[in-house]
Structures are given as structure tokens and as C-alpha cells.
Amino acid sequence: MNSAAHAINMKSKPKATGKRAIREANERLIMEAAEQEFAQTGFKGATTEAIARRAGVPKANLHYYFSTKADLYxxxxxxxxxxxxxxxxPFDKTDDPRTALRGYITAKMDQARMRPYGSRVWAMEVICGAPVINSYLHxxxxxxxxxxxxQVNTWIRAGKMNPVDPQALFFMIWATTQHYADFGPQISVLNDDQILSEGQFIRATDQVCQIILTGVGLKP
Amino acid sequence: MNSAAHAINMKSKPKATGKRAIREANERLIMEAAEQEFAQTGFKGATTEAIARRAGVPKANLHYYFSTKADLYxxxxxxxxxxxxxxxxPFDKTDDPRTALRGYITAKMDQARMRPYGSRVWAMEVICGAPVINSYLHxxxxxxxxxxxxQVNTWIRAGKMNPVDPQALFFMIWATTQHYADFGPQISVLNDDQILSEGQFIRATDQVCQIILTGVGLKP
DNA sequence: GTCTATAACCGGATAGAC
DNA sequence: GTCTATCCGGTTATAGAC
Incomplete structure (x- = not known):
């Protein structure tokens, strides 16, 4: 019904990139709106109409680009x-535990700040049993x-850091960094009803690095 | 249809406490079912019929005990x-940071293990903007x-622990302990598709205490 | 590609017999 | 207090004009 084939195979004169460009722009618009709606109400709670409204397109157009709501999700x-x-x-770029962990935590915190809705969609998906991303997890x-x-176990055997369970370490990093995105509404309440400023985020990143790195026996 | 309550409430005149007992038993049954359904599909995704089915009562009975779905939620x-x-x-019972933090983390980990669905409902509620619990948060x-x-700042000024931002510390404790409940499906995948055993949970609790306590300058 | 109108369906809530 | 049948509002998805 839609298909790139249809867009590519055109007879008259739209430029080679015409329809494709329209499609890409509209898909992006709709997906960004969907990310927010899914994050704020869950898969079932989000309505295609609300997504379309947020994206600024009629609902029928959403279904033109994404055949079903599940497909869009x-x-x-x-x-x-x-x-x-x-x-x-960033975790791949070094074999020094301090640099690797700092870089990874910082990247995750940046992500939490820059794209909180994506993190929330992921969180809700996992909380609900990860029906869609199950294969991805595996x-x-x-x-x-x-x-x-x-890799962490290698560092431990080399005496570069304390003998901690790598599982507990990664869970703590994931949980803590994603908390700043996922629990944003709760954090705002505790921050006098203001979302964390960029400065507060930077400070939080520094504190998280300090506690975790110190916790595994590294210099922060 | 089944229900212990029905078996208890035999024919003629229920004792003075009869109806109240029936109500309490059925409300508990329905609320436990609701906690699981809300956790697995979100508020909108959960259907009163599925909740009633899980509780083993007809849907109309659910509405007899809880007038609306929102009320039940x-x-x-x-x-x-x-x-x-x-x-x-447990955090209230001592003024020693090591004992207090260990007790608090352990209690939160126990809660994550014993009542994961409750934690997930809470998480989804916060992720979705905390519309219902907003006043509770305040x-x-x-x-x-x-x-x-x-209290943490007092300990820091007394030199009992490292000067960390208490906000970062509490967020880390909440995030990490609740991660074991909320992200259970993801954790299972990484644990060879098995939910964490009680032994693994105890070990995880110990590791979390070790990293965090060490991280703030306390003996684990 | 865009958009209005509508078909088809589902879920919350209730009526009313037992 | 229990339960079947049903109403009604809302949502997904599509038909068909432009």
C-alpha cells in the first residue's frame, strides 16, 4: 500500500528525491511525536490521533506512513x-577501567538528559515484559x-579495581543513569518543581562517577 | 465463581462480620490481580475484564467493589x-550512617524481590508524569x-562519610534497588532466562551495599 | 500525498434478575 | 452479594474524494 517502491517508481516529474524526502521528513516528525506519546501514556494509552495531532498531521496520514500503531511503536x-x-x-575505546567507566557513565547521563522520552519508552517496554524487544535483548x-x-573481570584479576560482581556494577550504572530520565517527574518534585538544569545534570554526572568509581576502588 | 469468600459465606445469616469479611477478602483478591495487570500493561492497557478474570470474579463484581477502574488504580x-x-x-532507627544505609538498601532490595509488581506500577506511574501520585510526592x-x-549532610559535616551530594546518593539507591524489580524481564534475559534466585538476590544486595558504602567512604 | 467521513471493534460501566 | 446481557463512548483503521 505504501512502500518505497511506489515512491521510487514514479513516472512524471517529481525530482528524484522529492517523495522520498517528504516521506523521510514526515516519518521523522511522526516518530518523534510517537516517542513522546508512548513515553507519557504507554503503548495502549497512546492514541494515534494524539500522536498525529502532536506531529501536526491528520490521523489518516499517520496510517499512510505507518500501517498500524504496533508498526509505529x-x-x-x-x-x-x-x-x-x-x-x-565510549566503553570500547580504552582498556583503562577508570576512563572506560567515566566515559560510559557520562555518555549515559548525556543520553538521559538529551533524550529522556526514548529512555522512558524503553523502560516501560521492559517493565511490561519486553514483548517487542525480547529478541533484541538476546x-x-x-x-x-x-x-x-x-572485560571487567579481566581488570579485577589484574588488580586494577576491587573484586566486585560486574553484574551488580552494570545494573547500578544502567539504573542510576536511566533514573535521571525515567523518574524525571519525581526528580522535579524534589527539585522544587523544576527540571534539573544543565548545571545540575553535570554535577549529578560528576557525583555518580565519584560514588561508583570510588565504590569499585578506582580514583574518581 | 470460586472464591474462598463464597465458601465462607454460607446460606442463611452471615455473622455480624460476614459481609465485611467478604468485602475485605474480595477487595484484596481484586487489588492483587490489579497490581499485576497494571504492572504488565499500564493503566490504560489493563482491562477490568482481565483483572476480574485473574482475581477469579465476574467483571460486574469488580465494579461492585470498585466503582471505576481509576478508583481501583x-x-x-x-x-x-x-x-x-x-x-x-529502617533508616529511622539509627544515627550511624553505615547501619542506616545498609538497613535501608537491604529493605529496599527485599521489597524489590518480594513485591516486584508494586514497584513496577509505581515506576510506570512516575514515568507517565505521576498524575495520580503527584500530591503524594509533595x-x-x-x-x-x-x-x-x-541527616546525610550532618554526617558529612561530622566527617563520618565522604562529602557526596545526598541527592545523588538517594537517587542511586532508589534507582539501583528498584531496578531489580522494574527491569526484571531484562535481568532474566542476562541471567540465562532465569529470574534471579534468592541466593543471587542476597549476593546482589551485598554487592550493592559494598559499592555504595565504599563509594561514600564507609566500610562496607 | 492529503484529508474527511465512517466502518468495525473493544472496553468500561450498568441494569436488573437471582 | 452475585452474575448475564447490554449500552455507549472511544479508538483503530480504511474508503474514497481531492
Missing amino acids: NRVIEDVCGHWLAAAE TVLKPWYEKRTA | NRVIEDVCGHWLAAAE TVLKPWYEKRTA
């Missing part, structure tokens, strides 16, 4: 997954996790 | 809030938080 989740991996990247997250825990 | 949330406070109690959580952060 999947696309949003995939996008968040890609983003999630990007935050993990094929992507688990291998990543096993490689990283092995 | 409120009751579940209130119950979870009470439980949440109970976990905070009237209960915020005073608690301010009292506790002041």
Missing part, C-alpha cells in the same frame, strides 16, 4: 535501541553484556 | 505507597527526602 523502539548502543560505544544486549563483564 | 497505588514507606523505616516523599538529605 516497533520503529520507535528500534530507533531507541540504536541510540542505546551509541551510548555504549541478540544484542546479552552478547554486549557478556563481553563487558568479561 | 488509586487504591493499588496508595497501597504501594504505604509499602514504599515501610521500606524507608506531601510525603519530599519532606522525607529533605529530612534524610539533611
Whole structure:
């Protein structure tokens, strides 16, 4: 019914990039709106009409670009997954535990600040049993996790850091950094009904690094 | 259809406490079912029919005990809030930071293990903007938080622990302990598709205490 | 590609017999 | 207090004109 094929295969004269550009722009618009709606009301609570309204398009157009609500949700989740991996990247660039952990925590905190809705969609998906991202957890997250825990164990055996359970360490990093995105509404209440400023976020990042690095026997 | 209550309430004249006992038993049954359904699909995703089915009562009976779905949700949330406070109690019993933090973290981890669905309902409520518990956050959580952060600052000024930001410390404790409940599905995947055993939970509790206490300059 | 109108469906809530 | 049948509002998805 839609399909890139249709967009590509045009007879008259729209420029080569015309329809494709329209599609990409509208898909992006709709996905951004969907990310916010899904984050604020859950998959079932979000309505295609509210998403369309937020995106500034008629509801029928949303269904023109994404055949079903579930399809749209999947696309949003995939996008968040890609983003999630990007935050993990700094961890690959060094073999020094202090640098690696600081870089990783900082990247995750930046992500929490810059894209809180994506983090919330991910959180709700996992809380609800991860029906959609289950295969992703097995094929992507688990291998990543096993490689990283092995790396931490190597550092421990080399005496570079305290003998802590890598599982507990990674769970703590994930939980703490994502808390700043996921529990934003609660944090705001405790911050005199103001969302954390950039300065407060930077300070929080520094504190998280300090406690965790000190906690595993590294210099903060 | 089934229900212990029905078996208890035999034919003629129920004792003075008969109806009240029936009501309490059925309300408890329905609320437990609701806690699971709300946790697994969110407020909008949970259907009164699924809750009733899980509780083993007809849907009309659910509406007899709880006039609306929102009313039922409120009751579940209130119950979870009470439980949440109970976990905070150990923090009140001592003025030694090591004992207080260990006790608090342990209580929160026990809660994550024993009542994961309650934690998940709370998490989804906060993620979605805390529309229902907003006043609770202001009237209960915020005073608690301010009292506790002041206490931590007192310990810091007395040189009993490192000068960390109490906000970062409490967020880390909340995030990490609740992660074991909220992100259970993800944790299971990383644990070879098995939920954490009691032994693993105890070990995790110990590790969390070790990293955090060491992180703030206390003996674990 | 865009948009209005509507079909088809589902879920919350209730009526009223037992 | 229990339960079946039903109403009604709201949501997804589509038909069909532009």
C-alpha cells in the first residue's frame, strides 16, 4: 500500500528525491511525536490521533506512513535501541577501567538528559515484559553484556579495581543513569518543581562517577 | 465463581462480620490481580475484564467493589505507597550512617524481590508524569527526602562519610534497588532466562551495599 | 500525498434478575 | 452479594474524494 517502491517508481516529474524526502521528513516528525506519546501514556494509552495531532498531521496520514500503531511503536523502539548502543560505544575505546567507566557513565547521563522520552519508552517496554524487544535483548544486549563483564573481570584479576560482581556494577550504572530520565517527574518534585538544569545534570554526572568509581576502588 | 469468600459465606445469616469479611477478602483478591495487570500493561492497557478474570470474579463484581477502574488504580497505588514507606523505616532507627544505609538498601532490595509488581506500577506511574501520585510526592516523599538529605549532610559535616551530594546518593539507591524489580524481564534475559534466585538476590544486595558504602567512604 | 467521513471493534460501566 | 446481557463512548483503521 505504501512502500518505497511506489515512491521510487514514479513516472512524471517529481525530482528524484522529492517523495522520498517528504516521506523521510514526515516519518521523522511522526516518530518523534510517537516517542513522546508512548513515553507519557504507554503503548495502549497512546492514541494515534494524539500522536498525529502532536506531529501536526491528520490521523489518516499517520496510517499512510505507518500501517498500524504496533508498526509505529516497533520503529520507535528500534530507533531507541540504536541510540542505546551509541551510548555504549565510549566503553570500547580504552582498556583503562577508570576512563572506560567515566566515559560510559557520562555518555549515559548525556543520553538521559538529551533524550529522556526514548529512555522512558524503553523502560516501560521492559517493565511490561519486553514483548517487542525480547529478541533484541538476546541478540544484542546479552552478547554486549557478556563481553563487558568479561572485560571487567579481566581488570579485577589484574588488580586494577576491587573484586566486585560486574553484574551488580552494570545494573547500578544502567539504573542510576536511566533514573535521571525515567523518574524525571519525581526528580522535579524534589527539585522544587523544576527540571534539573544543565548545571545540575553535570554535577549529578560528576557525583555518580565519584560514588561508583570510588565504590569499585578506582580514583574518581 | 470460586472464591474462598463464597465458601465462607454460607446460606442463611452471615455473622455480624460476614459481609465485611467478604468485602475485605474480595477487595484484596481484586487489588492483587490489579497490581499485576497494571504492572504488565499500564493503566490504560489493563482491562477490568482481565483483572476480574485473574482475581477469579465476574467483571460486574469488580465494579461492585470498585466503582471505576481509576478508583481501583488509586487504591493499588496508595497501597504501594504505604509499602514504599515501610521500606524507608529502617533508616529511622539509627544515627550511624553505615547501619542506616545498609538497613535501608537491604529493605529496599527485599521489597524489590518480594513485591516486584508494586514497584513496577509505581515506576510506570512516575514515568507517565505521576498524575495520580503527584500530591503524594509533595506531601510525603519530599519532606522525607529533605529530612534524610539533611541527616546525610550532618554526617558529612561530622566527617563520618565522604562529602557526596545526598541527592545523588538517594537517587542511586532508589534507582539501583528498584531496578531489580522494574527491569526484571531484562535481568532474566542476562541471567540465562532465569529470574534471579534468592541466593543471587542476597549476593546482589551485598554487592550493592559494598559499592555504595565504599563509594561514600564507609566500610562496607 | 492529503484529508474527511465512517466502518468495525473493544472496553468500561450498568441494569436488573437471582 | 452475585452474575448475564447490554449500552455507549472511544479508538483503530480504511474508503474514497481531492
